[in-house]
Amino acid sequence: MEKLIEQFSLGLFFWQSVLFVALVLLLKKFAWKPILEAVNEREEGIKNALESAEEAKKEMQSLNADNERILKEARAERDTLLKEARELKDKIIADAKEDAQEQATGIIDAAKAAIEVEKQAAIADLKTQVAHLSIDIAEKVVKQELSAKKDQLELVDKMLGDVTLN
């Protein structure tokens, strides 16, 4: 301990204190402050960059999710549209078919009716023609066999009335 006290030099202590305090103050002003500020700034910058990157990532993700959703909706819409269209088509086709059927039956019915009418007319025509033919034949026959034309005609008419055309 005495050796320490003996060795102690006031001058060195004084100079060390003066120089060191001056060094601290000078370095504080010209070195540590700018260095630490620069480092801090850089770290803040890095932090901010990372944060904004993270945010961008999140935004991207939400955007992606949005896109996905929109796509899904669009797809669903398309599906429904397609379905509707298909249904419509089916319906139209079915309607058309039904219509056609109806028309066809109508036409067929009309045709049938016309045919019936024609047939009736033809039959009636045929009847008159057959009657005339028969009269002619009968006239020729009866002309020879019967004398009274009137009686003969009555007889033929009566016979023709009995005859039913099948």
Add this chain to the structure above:
Amino acid sequence: MEGLNYIGAGLIVIGAAVGIGRIGGSAMDAIARQPEASGKIQTAMLIAAALIEGIGFAALFAA
């Protein structure tokens, strides 16, 4: 009686050495157990060792 203080100094040095050795050993154990905390353990170890060393030196100079 001149030599007695040197014997005392020697004892102090032995004590300090044992103490620092124990700290180092315990720190190694701790690091082995929890390698992820090695930084903190090292700091604590150095501080503890420095404190013991300080006492050792103080006593040595008092001798």
Add this chain to the structure above:
Amino acid sequence: MRRDFLIKKITFLLFLVSLVSMGQHHGDAHAQHDTHKTEESDSSLKVEIKEFINHHLQDSHDFGLFSYEDDHGKEHHVGFSLPVILFDSETGLNVFSSSKFHHGATVAENNGSHYKLYHGKIYKTDAQGTITYDDHHHAVNAKPIDFSITKNVVFIFVVGVLMFLIFTRMAKNYKTSVLPKGFGRLLEPIILYVRDDIAIPNIGHKKYKNYMSYLLTVFFFVWIVNLLGLTPVGINVTNNIAVTLSLALITYLLTTFTANKNYWGHIFWMPGVPTPMKILLIPIELLGTIIKPFSLMIRLYANITAGHIVLMSIIGMMFIFKNWIGSPLSFGLAFALSLLELLVAALQAYIFTMLSALYFGSAVEEHGDH
């Protein structure tokens, strides 16, 4: 890549070897001079080595690199002299060159007062340079207050200028680029280490900024000074108690003057203990505040001094065992110890900074912080 690494390793080894061998050169000059002059026995060689070590550890009034004796027995000192500044109660301020002392051989005369250099200290004497001793062979002459620019002061100044240049240059680099350039790349991680692993954990996020300048300066100052102390120039500053006292005192003053109410509360009225204990704790706590920086001072001083004494003793052993096994052995030991001292240089700087930060932290700790 591998070859690069190898080359670096070899350069590093060469550098270390040169360190040790230069240290050896130091001892060499003296030991040779010793054997040359008087052909003394082994024991006086030991005394010589001891004295040389003591001389090496001491501050001196001139910047001597080494000294030797030529064939005519004349001593030569290589180096330069430094200004001596004395404050004498009788004659006031005295400034003269240390060359007037002729390394303690002659009496220096200035303004009518006479001074003599004796064992590294300046004493006021008469014209003949008589020094009177007490019973313990201590000089009793009057001592003027010595503010001389000694070797260590010069060295502190040089280190200060060096640090200033390095760090202002580094600071300038940040103006042009975000990333450090050159030497700053090495220093920036250290600065960040001091900030993130020493200051912030110990002082806390809120207040660490106030102490950063001191912590960084003290860390780099102690480290650089310790490292340069290991070089062949071999001027240790931190093995002067005055230097470490100054550093520790600054830590103490900073702690004391920045301390908050909570800190003083813990000293004068320790919360949570019974009243008689509180009174008992006051002197203990007060003593504790002084012991803390005191241990800082002693630790740094003792570590560096002890390291240098051991290293130089081992180097000195080469000249005591003059045989084929002793000298290589002591060389190897000195080499290993130099490596250890490199570690100690950084470790002591770290511990000084760390403990300072710890004390600052306790001074500004808020009540709810722990």
